[in-house]
Amino acid sequence: MTDCIGLVAGEPSGDLIAAQVLTGMKEARPQLVASGIGGPALQASGMQIWHPMDMLSVFGYVDALKNLPRIYAIFKDVQRRWLANPPEVFVGVDAPDFNLRLEHNLKKRGIPTVHFVSPSIWAWRYERIHRIRQAVSHMLVLFPFELEIYEREGIPATYVGHPLADKIALEPDRQATREALGIDPDATVIAILPGSRRSEIELMTPKFLAAAERLQQRAPGLIFVVPMVNQARKAQFEQMAANFKLANLQVIETSSSEQWPASWRAMAACNMALVTSGTATLECALFKRPMVISYVLSPWMRRIMAWKSGQSKPNLPWVGLPNVLSQSFVVPELLQDEATPENLANALWGLWEDAGRRHEIEQQFVRLHQTLRCDTATRASQAILQVMERGP
Structure with missing residues (x-):
């Protein structure tokens, strides 16, 4: 040897x-x-x-x-x-x-x-x-x-x-991040994370932005922050966003000059998030941000996954990592046909109106972070x- x-x-x-x-x-x-x-x-x-x-x-x-x-x-x-x-x-x-x-x-x-x-x-x-x-x-x-x-x-x-639990602070600094992004420290901010891949952005963006429009009608002062992994994905998103009427939409891109990726800055700055299922849901939990998790697969991709796995759905009742780790529906999951703009908007609005539930979610995420760190x-x-x- x-x-x-x-x-x-x-x-x-x-x-x-x-x-x-x-x-x-x-x-x-x-x-x-x-x-x-x-x-x-x-x-x-x-x-x-x-x-x-x-x-x-x-x-x-x-x-x-x-x-x-x-x-x-x-x-x-x-x-x-x-x-x-x-x-x-x-x-x-x-x-x-x-x-x-x-x-x-x-x-x-x-x-x-x-x-x-x-x-x-x-x-x-x-x-x-x-x-x-x-x-x-x-x-x-x-x-x-x-x-x-x-x-x-x-x-x-x-x-x-989990290595992410070592990197993300137990108490992320929301105000400092907002100051760096030029966001009012007292504003209500929702992070929208449709994903990092072209296919995810193509499928999730219309639903997420239509939900944002509905939320804006209820609370015109809402600010929406959307992180993009690179310039190509940012251009793709902005082309799709042009079809929606959102007054306070800020798109940020991951840059080599920044210490954090764009997704982390959006999570740190926000009050709540609308997140495509994946590692981003765990990151959002480590930032202690209440969220609504969603995912949509194209019919073609669903057939391929079912063929490869021999399953039509996961073995667990949860998809999002925060729920899987907690073994309960700590945050809402809206998948496939349930992922309508109206349902997504209602789920986020329900979280915002229930301060007690948001506090419980944040405390659960603190315990989760301590376990993984x-x-x-x-x-x-x-x-x-x-x-x-x-x-x-």
Whole structure:
């Protein structure tokens, strides 16, 4: 065995947390060398980048099929290298379709494998647990309830908390963020987050902005803040927004000059939010903002998901992460046919009129934040080092 680790991080969030984990591991073992697939954060941490993580980035099933030959070639290349020179441990960060296959093949050859971020088997395709058992020596999970699943299935696992809970302050500064955005400190602000992908913005924006119009009719002084991940998505949104009459609509874009992404600034500034289901719902909860969660899939995408998963709906009654983690409908969810502009507006208005309920939601989110805030990078690096010390 060489004194090195193999590592694959397939997206920006994984690159950032993996870089923190690698830094922690190097403090314990300064001679450690990491190589594999990653992004700028891992490269800055000293990792040898064989392939940039952008080469694994695909959006949707069609894009995945188009890029399959390229991804397969990368897969064969990194597998060949690690089988020829086995690392002390392989760490796969998220990207389950790529990493679990790689982990399975490496583990068969005696290389310990750690997978960081459990696939959502609790919602879709629980039977993947058998594939995980074959591929993973140790699982690092982000949520407490996931640990129970892996312990029940006899798969070694460690709860490490969620890295976002370490980054977001327990008491976000609403007034400072409003001042930076030029928003009246006493205004009522609603953040609208239709998503970061073109397809999400196309499906969710008309519903969200039609709901905003209805809310504006009830309270003309409302301010709506909409974050966009880049200039292309901002242009797409603004073209659609031109069809709606909203007097106080502010669109902000993620910029390299800003410490926070646009979505975090919108969450910090707002009183409430209308959010497309996904990681943004967890971020919104960590900012302690009451929200209404929504999601709409096109008929074509619904058919593909049902075909791939063998399910027409998730195994749980909740979709939004704040509700999943709380095991109750802490905040409203309006999905598919229920996601009408009228229903969305009514749900948000109901939250605004019920100050007691908003306070309960905020307190629940405080408890959630405290549970998830565990110094994830340190816990993860310690767990990986323990796997290395145990060996195959």
